[in-house]
Amino acid sequence: MAANSIFRLASPILSRLFCRNWLSLHAVADSRFRLQNQCFCTTRLTGSSSDDLTVSYLVNSCGLSPEAAIVASHKVKLQSLEKPDSVLALLKHYEFSETQISTLVRRHPHVLVANAQETLLPKLEFLCSIGMSRLDLARTLTNNPIVLMRSLKNCIIPCYTFLRSVVLSDFKVVNIWKRHSWIFGAILSKNVIPNIGILRELGVPQSSIALLVTYHAEIVIRRPESFSELLGEVEQLGFDPQKSSFVHAMHALYGKKTTWRRNEEAYRRWGWSDNDILSAFRLCPLCMIKSEKKIMETMDFLVNKMGWRLGKLAKFPYVFLYSLEKRIIPRCSVVRVLSLKGLMKEDKLSLATITTTSEKYFLTKFVSRYLNQVPQLLNVYQRKVDFQDV
Numbered sequence: 001m002a003a004n005s006i007f008r009l010a011s012p013i014l015s016r017l018f019c020r021n022w023l024s025l026h027a028v029a030d031s032r033f034r035l036q037n038q039c040f041c042t043t044r045l046t047g048s049s050s051d052d053l054t055v056s057y058l059v060n061s062c063g064l065s066p067e068a069a070i071v072a073s074h075k076v077k078l079q080s081l082e083k084p085d086s087v088l089a090l091l092k093h094y095e096f097s098e099t100q101i102s103t104l105v106r107r108h109p110h111v112l113v114a115n116a117q118e119t120l121l122p123k124l125e126f127l128c129s130i131g132m133s134r135l136d137l138a139r140t141l142t143n144n145p146i147v148l149m150r151s152l153k154n155c156i157i158p159c160y161t162f163l164r165s166v167v168l169s170d171f172k173v174v175n176i177w178k179r180h181s182w183i184f185g186a187i188l189s190k191n192v193i194p195n196i197g198i199l200r201e202l203g204v205p206q207s208s209i210a211l212l213v214t215y216h217a218e219i220v221i222r223r224p225e226s227f228s229e230l231l232g233e234v235e236q237l238g239f240d241p242q243k244s245s246f247v248h249a250m251h252a253l254y255g256k257k258t259t260w261r262r263n264e265e266a267y268r269r270w271g272w273s274d275n276d277i278l279s280a281f282r283l284c285p286l287c288m289i290k291s292e293k294k295i296m297e298t299m300d301f302l303v304n305k306m307g308w309r310l311g312k313l314a315k316f317p318y319v320f321l322y323s324l325e326k327r328i329i330p331r332c333s334v335v336r337v338l339s340l341k342g343l344m345k346e347d348k349l350s351l352a353t354i355t356t357t358s359e360k361y362f363l364t365k366f367v368s369r370y371l372n373q374v375p376q377l378l379n380v381y382q383r384k385v386d387f388q389d390v
Contacts (some may be wrong), residue, residue, distance in 0.1 A: 054078045058109070061088060063102035076109040086116035094124055095134045100142040108145035123152050130160060130170045132177060140181040150185045159184050166196065167210040179218040195220050195227045202231065204241045212247045219254050230254065239280060248285040255289065263288050266295045270303065271310050280317035287317035298324050306332050307350070315349040327355060333380050333387040334366050340387075343370055 051073055055306050058069035061084070073194040078084060091101050105112060114120050127137055143147060150156055163173050163183075174185065188193065191211075213220055222230070233253055239246045252260060267277050281288050298320055302308045313319060322328055331354050339346035344366075357365070367377050 014233055027313060031173060039223065051077070057081070057084060057112075058105065061244075062105045062112075064106055068106050071368060072106060073110040078112065083115065084112040087112050087114060087120065090116045090120055090124070091138075096138045096142070100138050104142045104145045107142075108149070111145055114148070121149060123148060126152060126156065126160075126320060127177075133173045136174070136178055136364050139356055140177060144181045144185075147181055147185045155187075156184050159186070159188055162188055162193065163213065166206075166213050168206075172214055176214055176217065179215065183221070183282065186221065191223060191227070192220050194224045195222065198224065198228060199241075202241045204246065205335045208242075208244050208247045214248065215286065216247070216251050216254070220252055228365050237278075239285075245285055249281075252281065252288040262292050263290065263295060264293045266299075269296075270299045272314060276310075276314040280314050283315075284317040284321070288319045289360055290320050294324070295320060298328065301329060302332065306336055312351065319351050319355055322355050330383055331355060331362060331366075334377060336368060337374060337380055337387045337390050338366065341374060343373060358386075 008301055054073040054077055055066070055069045055208060057078055058064040058072055059066055062069075064072060088101065091104070096104070111120075128134065143169065147156070160173060164170065167173060167176065183192070196209060196213070199212070218232070219227070232254060234246060234249045235241070237249065239249045264277055267280075272280070299313070301324065302313060302319070303310065319328065335344065335346060335349060335354055338344035354362075363381070367381055370377055374390065376385050376390050380387050380390055
């Protein structure tokens with residue numbers, strides 16, 4: 001590793017010293033306060049009923065309900081307050097809210113007996129050093145606290161190093177963390193690394209591999225045998241590994257038993273044949289991962305209200321990727337008004353022309369130039385007036 005990388009990854013000594021001193025002082029003060037208000041704690045430390053101490057601490061210091069505290073106490077036993085006090089002080093220093101601390105402890109009580117200064121602090125420092133904000137750090141670790149129990153040297157740093165070699169920037173690694181923090185606790189050599197090797201042998205470009213890892217890491221974590229089967233299915237459908245549509249097709253087929261079948265039925269209810277569905281999928285794989293509600297509402301508007309033919313929609317399935325409220329309804333309403341006024345032949349226009357152009361181009365081409373003939377056209381576009389009332 002280059003010298004500057006080592007320096008960047010190393011925890012700043014002054015920061016570490018300050019943080020440790022702060023944690024120690026905070027823990028001592030917190031303990032004194034607790035002992036003044038809960039004098040029974042001292043006896044619990046040396047007594048036989050550590051369960052009572054644990055439940056009391058979980059309720060009074062961590063914010064768990066009595067019921068949740070009893071469940072958590074079966075997983076961890078507190079023999080003293082030193083470690084849990086230090087852990088809570090560290091989490092508060094890294095801006096975990098009381099609710100987040102409570103949730104984290106409830107999900108993974110063992111965090112309370114971790115060594116705050118030697119085990120937890122270096123991990124938090126490292127994750128912040130690659131660009132993770134404390135807000136994102138607290139949110140993701142609350143949802144997936146098991147990462148805190150993974151080895152920094154043997155798991156977290158190697159995972160970061162490999163992911164950065166794939167996506168080529170800390171910014172994208174942070175995006176992966178936000179979406180799939182669990183991958184930082186995974187054994188990459190088991191599935192992820194072999195699967196990415198398969199993609200490279202197939203000729204999938206680096207940009208597509210980065211796209212897959214960043215947004216669909218749940219696919220890359222599959223067993224290599226299952227992963228290869230998915231790739232084979234995508235290839236059989238004629239997708240080119242060197243195009244990004246190959247990754248989109250992987251994503252769509254990955255959910256074939258659920259989302260795919262649900263959407264397949266939705267398109268069939270509107271009269272699409274199996275060939276129409278397959279043709280649309282080959283043109284735009286993402287049309288098979290939209291929600292059933294989105295498909296039904298888009299079809300209803302374009303077919304029933306706008307009068308567009310089903311065959312035309314099957315030839316341009318990209319329309320299902322656009323916002324119905326913000327793009328499809330405003331633009332199609334304008335075109336419908338122009339058609340009804342005899343100012344434009346609607347059947348001569350393609351959905352691509354209507355939906356894919358920039359807003360500036362659309363306003364110039366379809367709204368501004370016709371305002372003298374149809375003064376309310378801008379109001380139609382802004383959905384202040386229904387196209388049927390013009």
